[in-house]
Amino acid sequence: MKKVQGYDSFQRMNYLYQISKYIVDKNPALSSYYGNLIVNVAKKNVLKIHPEIKRQICKKCKCMLVHKTSASMKIKNKNKSKIIEWTCHTCGMKKILPTYKDRDNTVWLERPEAVVEIIS
Numbered sequence: 001m002k003k004v005q006g007y008d009s010f011q012r013m014n015y016l017y018q019i020s021k022y023i024v025d026k027n028p029a030l031s032s033y034y035g036n037l038i039v040n041v042a043k044k045n046v047l048k049i050h051p052e053i054k055r056q057i058c059k060k061c062k063c064m065l066v067h068k069t070s071a072s073m074k075i076k077n078k079n080k081s082k083i084i085e086w087t088c089h090t091c092g093m094k095k096i097l098p099t100y101k102d103r104d105n106t107v108w109l110e111r112p113e114a115v116v117e118i119i120s
């Protein structure tokens, strides 16, 4: 079986992400702790966090952002385009994500052409 570089770390990050998200409504501080671990594992092994996951982590306290639980989400108008504003309930940090009317709201990594090879 072919192995990807950082395979174990990706598995670990996936596991940490799941607990972090699971625990967030019960204990946001613990969620931040696991969020921090995800970021540290990625940094240490020079790996990229999947954008879908990265969007859900608070920039400041690394808590999982879940609407109406640990954060609130608002859609606002800015310069004729819409933005999504996340406010973290744990630390109060605001995170702004752009939306695109004509383009699909995905980063390059999530598009089909970004997949070079699937290794099972």
Ligand SMILES: [Zn+2]
Pocket (backbone or CB within 6 Å): 058, 059, 060, 061, 062, 063, 088, 089, 090, 091, 092, 093
């Ligand atoms: Zn936060």
